[in-house]
Amino acid sequence: MAPVIDEATVRHVARLARLHLDPDEERRMGVELSGILEHVDVIQSLDLDGIEPTTHVISLENVMRDDVPRPSLSAAEALREAPEVVEGRFAVVKFDS
């Protein structure tokens, strides 16, 4: 039986995801996520004992490279798309303002 996503769970998950939802979105999200979970919950019924999870489809050993300097963006370039720059740095909103 798939869990039903109530609005309290929606609000909790939205907070974890740093996502503002308005009350109408919260209501719809609960219904839609519950519906999707009902479909995907089929994997609960499979016997998966002893099966290794796949984390990567093509086996690769650790990929290393030589630690040598190479050209990179200048500070000015890196800041070009920033909405707000203060003293040559990204401006971050105060945690509590």
Place this chain on the structure above:
Amino acid sequence: MTAHECVDALHAGEVGALDLVEATLGRVQDDRWGSFLAVDGERARARAREIDAMAERPPLGGVPIAIKDALSTRDIETTAGSRILEGFRPLYTATCVERLEAAGAIVIGKTNMDEFAMGSSTENSAFQVTRNPWDPDRVPGGSSGGSAAAVAAFQAPWALGSDTGGSIRQPAALCGIVGMKPTYGAVSRYGLIAFASSLDQVGPFARTVRDSALLLSHIVGRDAMDSTSLDWTEPIRVPDATDLRGVRVGVVDELMGEGVELGVRAAVEGALARVEELGGEIQRVSLPTSEHGIATYYLLAPAECSANLARFDGIRYGAHLDDAAGGLLEHYEQVRGRGFGPEVKRRIMLGTFALASGYYDAYYVRAQKVRTLIRRDFAAAFAKVDFLLSPTSPTVAFPLGERVSDPYSMYLSDVCTIPVSLAGIPAISIPCGLSEGLPVGLQIAGPAFSENRLFDVAHALEAALGFDPSPPGMA
């Protein structure tokens, strides 16, 4: 003209890169299909003049190409179909695009897509609808719908797309062209705006299999900027096979039954008859776990996307708030709440849920284990046959608006392509006929690294099928 015809004409001196760019821009500017989000005509013309002035033309000669807007292009607006990136001009170009430009391809513009490649109809683009050149009231498929429509409508000879669960193959099928997803890791993902990193792969759209192979040949291989990119020791060849003698082809039982439209099945069965005429051997095979592909994918891909899309915070680039009175967390929540569309929010929420404490083992880890079973199914099938055939999409192009209000019905569009993505193997979709006047795609999948043989099979079959990829009223 096909890309091959363009390249040949350029090298023969019959046409200049600027002529081709001008002709292409003309068709791009009359964008009845809504294929393009950004077009940089001046940049394309400047590059064409540069190439035309070279003593020796580069290999691709100056042939135009369209690029999915998920791929970063330096100084050309790149949004991935999202409001949160509106106006964003990347500081660097994706490796695959850079390689194409170095080989003499000219970027003509950026194509529409479902927001962050999440969708199967391109209707999740924050900016515009893209129409199917075969029927303007129908979707082009997605998420790379703009690239597919552009190639199908002769706005570009070829295009790049990206495929996570079917986003190249399915729109190619619905638009009657060739779409190919290479082995995971074949093409660098550096500069591809990430959706689900264990699945994302860049690949070609073209009107012929030979063009598709030519395009892939220029973008495969290891890139120091993507640690998952692979050394590619056997160069991709342009195929020339004319028969399928000795080729063992498996027809996937689970993907030929319920849920597949009769007209789609009939067209695929027609292609199977051609396989036999060409000397191929057909047997039925089973991928028993593939029926759980969608469930597995819609846990793993959202989980990965919820992590990948955490970077959109309104601080370093992209949309921001002028008034952040509520502090940093409030700022993040508001920027993201306003910047992301409904499907992206759904996937972030679903993924965050699947990774949350208390649900992680029941959802995320179990899905990773089912992925192992799906890979084993393919390995078992490839012990018996060389390639697997199925429809690419269970239906032809569906009407605009039909599935937007029911997320799960949209997810079912990718039932045939998702298992292949989860296994990380290459697959190509070629058009194999019409059903109710709309194109049907045939998916051919092979083991990892079988690209050259896959192109050979697809090319031989394409010739035998003789499908004309020109939508009604176009040539």
